[in-house]
Amino acid sequence: MSSFDFGPMPDTAGFFGQFGGQIIPPELKAIMDEIDQAYEEIRKMPEFQNELQMLLTDYVGRPSPIYYARRLSDKLGGAKIFLKREDLNHTGAHKINHCLGEALLAKYMGKTKVIAETGAGQHGVALATACALVGIPCEIHMGQVDIEKEHPNVTKMKILGCKLVPVTQGTATLKDAVDSAFVEYLKDPVNYIYAIGSVVGPHPFPKMVRDFQSVIGKEARQQFMDKEGKLPDFITACVGGGSNAMGLFTEFLNDDDVTIVGVEPAGKGLDTPDHSATLTLGKPSEIHGMKCYVLETDNGEPMPVHSIASGLDYPGVGPQHCYLKELGRVQYDTASDEECLNAFMTLSQVEGIIPALESSHAVAWAMRKAQTLTPEHTILVNLSGRGDKDADYVANKLGL
Incomplete structure (x- = not known):
């Protein structure tokens, strides 16, 4: 309980x-x-x-599998990293x-x-x-x-x-x-x-x-138990509005032994205006018909936020995320554009999986965290989407 x-x-x-x-x-x-x-x-x-x-089942292809990223885990030399493969769904994301x-x-x-x-x-x-x-x-x-x-x-x-x-x-x-x-x-x-x-x-x-997204966590909880005989030590997902994260997190909220981490975009740096770290640097306010944390200008208008991932550049965030932050049940951290690009390329070249730039934020956090842990620890990342849509953009940005 x-x-x-x-x-x-x-x-x-x-x-x-x-x-x-x-x-x-x-x-x-x-x-x-x-x-x-x-x-x-x-x-x-x-x-x-x-x-x-x-x-x-028949159209989307659920359940999406959980994959042990063995080569990535070995490369980092710490915790075992697992991926919930929402990128394999029909249309390529959660x-x-x-x-x-x-x-x-x-x-x-x-x-x-x-x-x-x-x-x-x-x-x-x-x-x-x-x-x-x-x-x-x-x-x-x-x-x-x-x-x-x-x-x-x-x-x-x-x-x-x-x-x-x-x-x-x-x-x-x-x-x-x-x-x-x-x-x-x-x-x-x-x-x-x-x-x-x-x-x-x-x-x-x-x-x-x-409710519609909670299928992710329901599947993941059972799949991880079947695969590892225990629950993951950490679960993580990127957070913009927060649907893929809430889809994973909901089923684990009552499991005190599972540390839950949402990863926001630090963009070009939290010390710059070019980020979308709403829960990290925002404050309670109102936007789009709800009360939530909001990144605002000095005159109370929503900030023109930034993320390398188009799906994360939102100055508000889901109200349940705000509640879980204030309760202390979910921790919220950040990953920068640079870390995101590194995770994108690393996962692509070490595991042959091209992740969405959004999902790469969670991968980046997992890569960073894994190196502080031992192989007895496990991290489950919600790989919320695939990176087909981002491939040309990243290639141009990196000069590939």
């Missing part, structure tokens, strides 16, 4: 401790409450669960887990269009895939900077039939894409559904996305 007293996560008002909630106009609150009620009813329907489980859930929910609710934002494009590709599968029109808003950086995913989204909306205002990155998608959603929230791409936004989205 856990020594932590979590309380309900979230409570009936959608709060995780002081974080979360619904900081939205009254007319939108009614819509969100309707989505919450529909989700709680539909998720209990055997036909919904059976369809979702069938798709996760995002498909909740996108299938959200698309199915939209179908069961009779919605006529699914709207979303995307940063690195993984959520966009996964949602476009899920919408093609269930036959619902899909509209994805993406920052112009990310469109240019993540061209392979842009091409895939167009092939899959979604409407791609370039966002040029502000920094033309993830935060601005969220703003743009939200404006479109508000045009007809009765018939549209906003399929948020992480454990962020107003209640019930942090709960819903976590």
Whole structure:
């Protein structure tokens, strides 16, 4: 049993401790409450669960395996590093887990269009895939900077039939894409559904996305026990909004012997403005319909944050992460752009696995930590996505 007293996560008002909630106009609150009620009813329907489980197995390819990175572990000379291979999922990342859930929910609710934002494009590709599968029109808003950086995913989204909306205002990155998608959603929230791409936004989205992603941790816990006869000493995942991390962490929260570490982007350095280390350097505030830690300017506006990984450059973070940080159950550390690139290249050349730049942050932390431990220790990394989308960008950056 856990020594932590979590309380309900979230409570009936959608709060995780002081974080979360619904900081939205009254007319939108009614819509969100309707989505919450529909989700709680539909998720209990055997036909919904059976369809979702069938798709996760036969379409996504779950369960994703756990792989012992023997050569990487030997090279570092410390703890044994294991990878939860979400990169092997159909569409190449963990995002498909909740996108299938959200698309199915939209179908069961009779919605006529699914709207979303995307940063690195993984959520966009996964949602476009899920919408093609269930036959619902899909509209994805993406920052112009990310469109240019993540061209392979842009091409895939167009092939899959979604409407791609370039966002040029502000920094033309993830935060601005969220703003743009939200404006479109508000045009007809009765018939549209906003399929948020992480454990962020107003209640019930942090709960819903976590629930759909929790399949990662459920699988990993059993797989690791089967493989090693015990639980891992450390589990880690990258954190931007925080969906892949919450997907892994949830199943281990009551295991006091498992140290849980979320890894944020230190970017060009925590002593510069060019980072996205929200939980490390942010403060409690409000953004995108929720209360959470936020990186803000002196006048209270969200900072123009930076990460080499497009999917992590968000000035807010999931409210449950904020709650778990304040409780002390989850530790949050950082990895820089430089460490991330080193982890990207090392895993590629030592194990033949090209990781997403997002996931490389968690790999970087594991590489750093492993060297301080002994071979009796184990670290499980959630390898949340593959690096096909990043290969050209990294090659250009490193002059390969």
